[in-house]
Amino acid sequence: MNSPFEQWYDIAGVRSGIRRMFADETDAGKVFYPQRLVPYLAHEALADLPESERRALTIRHLYQFLMSTTHLETRVVNTTAELIANNRAGLDLPNTKRMDAFKVYCDEGYHALYSLDLADQIASATGVAIPQWNYGGIVDWLEETGRRLLPDEPALVPLLQTVVFETLITAVLVEIPNDPSVITAVRDLTRDHAKDEGHHHRFFAQFFHELWANLDHRLREPVAHTLPALVQACLTWDVEPVRASLLMSGVDGATAATVVADVYAETGSNADVCRATVRTFRSAGVLDVPGAEEAFAAHQLL
Template sequence: MNIANYRSIAEDWERRATIRTRPRRQMENDDKLIYPLCRQPLALCATFLEHCPQWRDFVLVQSFYKFINDVVIFETEIVDKTARRIAKNRFALPFPLVCRYDAMTVVVDEDYHALVALDFLQQTVAMTGIQPLDLPREIELSRALPAALAQAPAHLHDAVELIGVAIAENTVTQDVAAFSNDESVKSSVRGLMADHLFDEGRHAQFWTRLVRLYWEAASVDDRDGIARALPTFLAHYLTHDLQKAFDLQLIDHLDVSASTRGALRAEIEALDFPITRQHPLIANIMGFLHHSGLLQTPSIAQALDDYLLLAGRAA
């Protein structure tokens, strides 16, 4: 691998990483929301607003618990795993030491994010008295990576994992940014998200540079093999199924009439989030594919077109 153009994130991490620069954040007991209403369609649907608005805070708190749970899964079970293997030189792709050091800073950051998330979960339970429902044991990426690996030959599994994690790290930033900018939400929660975003921007750069380093050295056959797995990855990653299942679970825990419950379920089931080129996550993914050099590969560009065509038909 030619690392002449690789730029390390280590100095930036030393100066700016939140684990080095931020005090513990404590949740304030005020009248602001714990989770943005705009991110929870259940609390905004017509039936909910008419028949059970008193359940809003319960729904938002449970949604916050799910968000925290998703963060912990993402950081510790997926990103940490990949970054740690790279750092310890146990990845099929042998990256130079400077890259492995950078990968270990990502490990430290991600575990710290999970720690802070669990701290906020404890603070929320103590403040609200609301215990979390059974939370999902997987996120979309938990399904997308194995599905994509099944479409690739064994010698490309680590490369597919690398690119899948890089895509996720380049899309999570927008999700967190929208959260941190919502002034209806408690200041401490927005601060938590801003801290997370501060680190994730650096991580997105790291993964993009690492993928570009790999891609420059990859053979044409290997590039085409990865391209064949890309539509499967995107189809499983860009789905609303897990969120919809969680919202339906939430409805089952509301103390409402059977008719109201049925109407709420129907409204949630009817929600659709079509994936098109205008979708913000697609824009993030396109940006990553461009900056990492993948989009300039004809088979990758074609795979993306194929995915968007199928997604458009499904919508």
């Protein structure tokens, strides 16, 4: 297959992009994060919350999005990119693929940098500090899921985690750039990220086909049943920072717990978000494994 990175030296964000600078456009009615993606703001228990605190909640929600990105890119994706780049992934890959993995590594470090950079700019301009929370909740869930379902395959788990995340993230990123209600710098940075991640999606989809084709047949069934759980873990929003943010805005503990429980108790179907990821697995033959189709359906991924 052709490399997704044939023009990387000319078009990659880390090579040709510009630093996105924050400008406060709230007087023009723009928001820091799409309101529909901050669902707890519409909860009836928060109806009387001052506008200043609703603004702070939205800003901290953006921080959670940006800082979670820094953790996932550096702790999940770059862990695997390094394994592939240094020929330690258990596959005999050509040097061209290894260099592509180094390009992913460079991209992801840059994504982490500019995510923190924009958060820091916003904190300085608005006075809403970046809380010192653990933003790696999704990383922890992915690792725990892998250990639980594939306890005897520690070398395989990070490869699967990365394939899942990198084939999912583009779908997660496409909403914000097209939303004119969002502050320009946030839209532009997310668009920059999505552009790079489109190439990463192709790379890791190709990598997964290679990985699956070379996978020991005794592992195919457990891997096929692990993948939907990894997808679900990756799509689960970490509610602890949400609860903590509500407390910071003066919401009492009982109300914060109620709001979080009401809003995040029902996740619903993720079929739309993960369509490209499932398509990758189906084309590789994962869903042909006995029970795999049922496992994906049970996680509402079909």
